[in-house]
Amino acid sequence: MAKLKIEDLKKIKERIHAETALRDGSNRVKVTVHMGTCGIASGAKEVMDILMSEIEAAAVSDISVTTSGCMGLCSREPLVTVEILGQEPIKYEYVNPNKMRQIFKRHVLEGEIQTPFVLARGAEVVK
Amino acid sequence: MLELALHILDIAENSVRAGAKTIFIDIAENRGKDRLLIEIRDDGAGMDPTTLKKAMDPFYTSKKVRRVGLGLPMLAEAAERAGGSFTIESREGAGTRVAVSFGLGHIDRQPLGDLTGALMALIAGNAGVDFVCRHECEGKVFLLDTREIRNEIGEIPINHPEVMKFIRQHIVEGLSGIGTEAKKLLSS
Numbered sequence: 001m002a003k004l005k006i007e008d009l010k011k012i013k014e015r016i017h018a019e020t021a022l023r024d025g026s027n028r029v030k031v032t033v034h035m036g037t038c039g040i041a042s043g044a045k046e047v048m049d050i051l052m053s054e055i056e057a058a059a060v061s062d063i064s065v066t067t068s069g070c071m072g073l074c075s076r077e078p079l080v081t082v083e084i085l086g087q088e089p090i091k092y093e094y095v096n097p098n099k100m101r102q103i104f105k106r107h108v109l110e111g112e113i114q115t116p117f118v119l120a121r122g123a124e125v126v127k
Numbered sequence: 128m129l130e131l132a133l134h135i136l137d138i139a140e141n142s143v144r145a146g147a148k149t150i151f152i153d154i155a156e157n158r159g160k161d162r163l164l165i166e167i168r169d170d171g172a173g174m175d176p177t178t179l180k181k182a183m184d185p186f187y188t189s190k191k192v193r194r195v196g197l198g199l200p201m202l203a204e205a206a207e208r209a210g211g212s213f214t215i216e217s218r219e220g221a222g223t224r225v226a227v228s229f230g231l232g233h234i235d236r237q238p239l240g241d242l243t244g245a246l247m248a249l250i251a252g253n254a255g256v257d258f259v260c261r262h263e264c265e266g267k268v269f270l271l272d273t274r275e276i277r278n279e280i281g282e283i284p285i286n287h288p289e290v291m292k293f294i295r296q297h298i299v300e301g302l303s304g305i306g307t308e309a310k311k312l313l314s315s
């Protein structure tokens with residue numbers, strides 16, 4: 001049975017502490033991958049995989065990732081919402097791993113909205 | 128949905144929406160008995176008996192944004208197709224338990240698929256929820272308990288990229304250590 005390597009975790013903790021001391025700790029961007037049954041069935045997990053590996057590769061720690069449920073537009077899944085602090089959220093439709101990579105590199109990192117993939121601007125109203 | 132890992136992800140996301148704080152995912156492979164068991168338990172809001180009865184109806188959902196709820200029926204169908212069974216138990220205010228079994232060697236059993244990815248998506252996407260995943264295979268056990276990790280890292284969020292990298296490594300090593308057979312597609 002694989003044991004949790006507590007020593008490694010302690011090292012990670014120290015490293016993160018040293019690094020977060022240099023910035024204020026708040027997240028600059030929030031990325032939401034919609035993970036309802038419809039999203040999962042149309043590839044949201046693959047989108048999430050790419051998003052996580054891009055974040056790891058870019059070595060940025062001011063981006064938060066969350067999942068949310070279905071918002072009723074199942075036919076346009078996978079949906080991803082990118083919300084840069086202080087800006088209106090942008091919803092992307094029919095996201096696949098390649099689009100996710102582009103959205104991450106151009107929008108999340110550089111702030112340039114990827115208009116061809118956009119479904120809507122603004123937050124959905126959950127009833 | 129073509130992989131059991133995706134079903135697990137879907138059912139566990141239900142638990143998250145039901146306000147669960149800790150979600151248990153148990154997977155057990157038994158080659159001698161030719162059985163694959165998957166169980167997802169949560170401490171969420173649960174359902175009253177009337178709702179529970181309706182939960183298996185594909186045209187019932189608790190959501191207001193659409194009129195179908197396919198997650199549970201699709202998992203039940205996947206189990207029945209592979210010579211297995213499906214049970215769901217729930218108590219209002221206590222939580223819900225979904226247990227499914229499959230014929231491990233059944234030709235129509237979906238492959239377990241990318242369990243690592245499913246667990247990573249759950250942990251990264253729901254930083255406030257704890258996941259305890261136990262995968263047993265022929266007496267060998269892999270255990271991932273995010274509560275243990277949280278104890279060590281203190282106030283650092285569990286979905287910090289460095290911590291996630293550590294968790295991924297832990298899952299990959301752990302799963303390869305137990306020699307799971309359920310991952311494979313039987314026809315290949």
